[in-house]
Amino acid sequence: MNIEKKISEKIKEALQSLYGAAVEKVALEKTNPDFVGDITLVVFGFLKLSKKKPEETATEIGNYLKANVPEVADFNVIKGFLNIVVSDAFWSDYLKSIYSKPFINAALPAGAPVVMVEYSSPNTNKPLHLGHIRNNLLGFSVAEILKAAGNKVVKANLVNDRGIHICKSMLAWQKWGNGETPESTGIKGDKLVGKYYVEFDKHYKKEVETLVQQGKTKDEAEKQAPLMQEAQQMLFKWEAGDKDVKELWATMNGWVYKGFEATYKMLGVDFDKVYYESQTYLLGKSIIEEGLAKGVLKRRPDNSVYIDLTADGLDEKTLLRADGTSVYMTQDLGTAIQRAEEVKFDRLVYTVANEQDYHFKVLFLILKKLGYKWADGLYHLSYGMVELPEGKMKSREGTVVDADDLMDEMIATAAATSKELGKADGLSEAEANKLYQTIGLGALKYFMLKVDPKKKMLFNPAESIDFNGNTGPFIQFNYVRVQALLRKAKDTMSFDTSAALNAPAQLLPQEKELIIKLYNFPVVLNQAAAEYSPAIIANYVYDLAKEFSQYYHDNPILKEKPEVALFRLQLAQTVGVAIKSCMSLLGIEVPDRM
RNA sequence: GGUUUCGUAGUUCAAUGGAUAGAAUAGGGCUUUCCUAAAGCUUUGAUGGAGGUUCGAUUCCUCUCGAAACUACCA
Structure with missing residues (x-):
């Protein structure tokens, strides 16, 4: 069961038991990284119920949770904030439950909505x-x-x-x-x-x-x-x-x-x-009569047909010209109706x-x-x-950036940089070209998708070709690191991906962070779907890759004793799968080496 | 004129009404006997302005300044 849900249920219980108050909804949030804890409850809203100080209220709820929820290992209170620490065992079990499974459930439920x-x-x-x-x-x-x-x-x-x-x-x-x-x-x-x-x-x-x-x-x-x-x-x-x-x-x-x-x-x-x-431009005319009959549409003396939307704060919209021909709007009405059917x-x-x-x-x-x-x-x-940095694209000023040219340029830059760094050594020409394409297009796609769709965006060609920082290639690189680890582990310690996952009793803070990030994915996915925003996925996968990059940098994996190495590899493998899956949601491929 | 959207570090982007506003890049300073340095560490630096609601506002409301889009019997 979802841990937030469980805890918020228990908080309702706590409020009932402590203050005799029935609360409908309890909102939890992620604990600010500067404080100890995983999940935070802000208690200001409950002060009217408890009639006590924020610190006291938070402590009472914290004690109740610690006593009644096995997954709650500890808690601390700072002002009105109750920071809850979830046990390592819970996070380890979670990792075990997703290990070596697809990160995204591809199977659609029966009767899934059609979009x-x-x-x-x-x-x-x-x-x-x-x-x-x-x-x-x-x-x-x-x-x-x-x-x-x-x-x-x-x-x-x-x-x-x-x-x-x-x-x-x-x-x-x-x-x-x-x-x-x-x-x-x-x-x-x-x-x-x-x-x-x-x-x-x-x-x-x-x-x-x-x-x-x-x-x-x-x-x-x-x-x-x-x-x-x-x-x-x-x-x-x-x-x-x-x-x-x-x-x-x-x-x-x-x-x-x-x-x-x-x-x-x-x-x-x-x-x-x-x-x-x-094939569709004549659609829509037929509904004009229907609309007139219903009184939704009106006919002007010159025979043109319109709808009066002034009561809705809009204008009058013509749907049929005086000569009987239709306008774009009419067509769109028609195609929508056709598709609905x-x-x-x-x-x-x-x-x-x-x-x-x-x-x-x-x-x-x-x-x-x-x-x-x-x-x-x-x-x-x-x-x-x-x-563009110089303003809007204008065809008559020749500032329109052609799609094919842009992609070619990105790929060429990826190729030049790869060659310079010797990253393509040992690859066949076909493999190398495929790699340049993966990186060049990865950079372009990530650059465009990481921005909230609703907002206008500035496309700076020079920056879009960057491979450092919050970029597609940085994320790809961290996937590649995982693959390099797995390759090496297969040779040196006969690493087998079908082996069971055994977590240590105590996780490193960075390990816990990584698992929590993985755990949060379903919420992130739903938010991205609800808001129609690939940017949410892009930011998520960048965070995950960055977190992994630091973990990788700070902790040796293959040099550790076998059981530690095994767990770290399995965690890395899971992160790799997650990165690849998220990137695929953005239409971005990941290479095995780069 | 009207409607809508947007103003956050030098720049490009984050932040369900929550704690000291996060990243990246650019600038300053470092790290390579270490699994890929396309890396990591460190430092400088921002909510256009004025009110209001709230225990608490980048977020909600009003006004103001600035930018953009729309406002066709065009598509």
């Missing part, structure tokens, strides 16, 4: 950049965390494959592409399509400029520029099913998908379901940057007003933007 996590959702007109990396890493990691916390997870990607943006690329390619293909140029498909998107923009800007010089307003110029008109024409043709346009569209999107696939593979993310907007999710998580907070607020509210019960299970995983 759909949508993430990535790129546009097909340009390659993925740094912002997408945060999105992809977050979405993937949150999905893994929810899985580990006992949910049946469906990862989904909604590809924005249609619209004016891709038409711009198509048009520019027709005009200036000279039949270029990824094959003929050797350029990655998504990059090639992106190149023509930029090309369009260049010519378009010139046209706008010319029109402005001729006396048009900027607004007029932007709408009337011939290139924009042509792109619009192309979109109409696409919607009308024009064969040539559809063919070009399919071809160029095909190039992009091949490029995306390579980026996703390198990034290590995957999806259970891929949706395409070309198709997947029957308990929760649907949208991984989308916080610039769309308003959009999702409105989306969820409309679905609730339309009477869908499942709308309560919708969640916007809103994450902050990634900024």
Whole structure:
């Protein structure tokens, strides 16, 4: 049984027995490291019941616990704080109970809640950049965390494959592409399509400029520029099913998908379901009638349809234009309803940057007003933007950090550092390359995931490539140390991982700390799942690795006499498994040597 | 203008209303006859400002200053 739970039950008993008071909930916390003890009860809240001084109250409760709870070895009182010492035997037994078992329970309970996590959702007109990396890493990691916390997870990607943006690329390619293909140029498909998107923009800007010089307003110029008109024409043709346009569209999107696939593979993310907007963009129109009938939606004289959210502190939101066409919101309503029917999710998580907070607020509210019960299970995983030291990424200033380039750079830096330190000596080229990739991507992923998703983050390329301190490679290194120990132990003392674990009667303080850290994992995992925050896992695994690093530094393991060495190895092994498991929740691999 | 979010060491990040606000990095000073020094030890240094609630506030409330995002019949 969970020790906190047991102690808090006993504290309720103590309050009943000592002061005749019934208390509903007793909150415990971890003892501050500067004091002796493992678990702390703050007694200020009970003074009204005891009618005694804080010290006296705490001592009375402490005495009761020590007498009635075998696991409570001792206690001390400082002001209103009752610090409880849990016996070494309890911690040793706990370690024994998890030794040589999977650190994370992979089996899902029957009837596990179904959670759909949508993430990535790129546009097909340009390659993925740094912002997408945060999105992809977050979405993937949150999905893994929810899985580990006992949910049946469906990862989904909604590809924005249609619209004016891709038409711009198509048009520019027709005009200036000279039949270029990824094959003929050797350029990655998504990059090639992106190149023509930029090309369009260049010519378009010139046209706008010319029109402005001729006396048009900027607004007029932007709408009337011939290139924009042509792109619009192309979109109409696409919607009308024009064969040539559809063919070009399919071809160029095909190039992009091949490029995306390579980026996703390198990034290590995957999806259970891929949706395409070309197949979903008409959804949602059908519910307009329903909404009008229910009186939730209203029609304006010009025939456009809207919902009035001013009573909720929001604005009026148009859902159908006067010409009867739908807007993005309408589409999102439709896809949500479709998924609710198709997947029957308990929760649907949208991984989308916080610039769309308003959009999702409105989306969820409309679905609730339309009477869908499942709308309560919708969640916007809103994450902050990634900024560079010089400010926001701006495509026209060329400061956009390309996802592929960034990963390549991280891997190259890992390679250079490894070679410099002679860490790759004795590895085959394939092994060495795999190692560089593991370290480079580990650094990048950890750097991005250790920050609270809700907060905007600063991406400093120089610092992200650092391998010291609170970084992915530092954590990987401590895993590697464990593996080196285990390898050596197999040779020198025929260490056998199937041997039973026998703990010493008295644990070293650092050993106890490590076991307590391991013991806390389920709480940490649940918190990470509840808050949709990989950062909580990242901070946890860093703490664990740091704690182990000090233990390793201060205490020889293999040089000790056999029974001590055996226990320390088994503890190290357990820590290694824990590190690897936590890193996998972040989508980060660990090497066996580095 | 309105709505929302955010202001913590030089910098990048932590802290269910709890004890002396933790790390990392940068700067100062050390450690290698020791299982991987991609390590460890040590030192300097912070809650934007003013009130309030509380035994206790980085955390909750009000005001204020500063930053960002959103506020389309765009996606």
